[in-house]
Amino acid sequence: MIQDALSKLPSGEPEFPSSPSELPDRVFQGYQRLIYREAGIYLAPTKKALLVGRLSRRLRELGGPSFGTYLRQVEEDAEERLRLLDAICTHETRFFREARHFEFLEQEVLPRWRAQGHPGSGARRVRAWSAGCSTGEEAFSLAMVLRLHLPAEEGWQIEIVATDLSTRILDRARQMLWPVERAQEIPTRYLKAFMLRGTGSQEGWMKAGPELRPLVRFQRLNLNDERYPTLGRFDLLFCRNVFIYFDAASKGRALDRLVDHLSPRGFLFVGHAESLGGLTQRVRLVQSTIYAPGLAG
Template identity: 70%
Template sequence: MSEAVQSSPLTEREFKGYQRLVYREAGIWLSPAKKALLVGRVARRLRELGRLSLGAYLRRVEEDEAERLRLLEALCTHETHFFREPRHFELLEREVLPRWRARGDTGSGEGRRVRVWSAGCSTGEEPFSLAMVLRHHLPAAEGWDIQILATDLSTCVLERARQALWPVEKAEEIPKHYLRAYMLRGVGSQEGRMKAGPELRALVRFQRVNLNDDDGMVGRFDLVFCRNVLIYFDAASRARAVERLLGHLSPHGLLFLGHAESLSGQGWQVRTVMPTVYAPRLPAGEVARRG
């Protein structure tokens, strides 16, 4: 029998099936209040498939890995901005990067190596905001080696981020001195768009990472940005994600969360640098060298 059947209301049993699948695959818990969001987000795909019913689509995504990924991408919110949550960038510019630069001026080449992870990078505004700030304060001409890893669950938004291309209206979010130094205005067929210059694009690489899976990543990062991602997780999946983030954080690094996220009072071995910014708690008597 063909599965191209007329759409029907989502039953409670079917919704629980979607709940289990999305939680298992992404650590995202769909509360009953999210039933309407689920239906709305997959409606377009159902029409593309010939008005497949929600129940039939659930059976399909259980068996089809590519379709399962499409479902997860449809459910994720990808809204983001350049220089979102300005206090974080002010902390970097006023306190963190001047200290790093001072140490780099007196230390070895290893002291001029910086690694950054932008987790949940969406369409790239966050990692490229970081690239502008870091490149401005830590110039290549002085031997600074900067690498930014940008990751997301969605391959679709990662491809858009990799293009480093945005509507020119986004320029309003970028401080003027960074805009002039690092962004290119499109002409001809690219009119109405702007693109990150080659100096920035060389700093950022992209990778699909699911924070609730064994990501296979190695190494530590001096800065980890994971903002407005943990709010989609329940307590158990949030704990797994935080453990992974802290596991990849340098002993002297900084973890940046979103404005509605916190690690305070939850037993993590971190100290609060400022609200939503955390550093690993160091052994007594040890002074942080970075961050």
């Protein structure tokens, strides 16, 4: 237990480590256990510097308690545990990241769905999930592709659920506002059709246009939870560069729950450095990092 480990801390623990080497191993192991238990994220021993760097600012805000004292605090304070997890999570993202995933949608999936859909069939509704959405670039990349290829005037309904563990990062995502420099990540036809350049007080920023904003709904979700209630099933499920922070056990559990929410016609997208091999037999490989429901071959 974490509390057992803490009771054995050496009395000479630095009040505020200035380097990873000053953080006692027993305290670091306490954080390892807590973060794994709460989020399924495995913090390898090599990540001690990351932990010190990510938590130092919060500890200064609290007046400089020791890392051991702060660990005791987050064990007892659910709100502070959320701040800890917010600090630990990495939020690297960009528009149209891993472009071939969007090319697969444009060239293979959406033309077929559009050909199959017809008024009154109920097939003109598409649901997508951006899991680990960070500041929203992935969700709005999806929104642009889906809206352009499945137009509202043809009766297509689009819903995108964007989830993340971090409440702080979700607050940013809900603003639907990004530095204008990020425009270079967006293909020209999507940029011109859907993004607005800020003026006046919003000079230097761009915002999602009115056609996109109603399509995306943000909510907090922990992929380590035992179930994901109220989400329903999705035709497109993007969970990219999330599993790299999990060990095999937590990855397998989360993957099983994700597949529960994948529609029979759906596709699951993972990151370029991720593979589902050996984790489940419930999906088959369509092409590298893209999976569909069905028995693995």
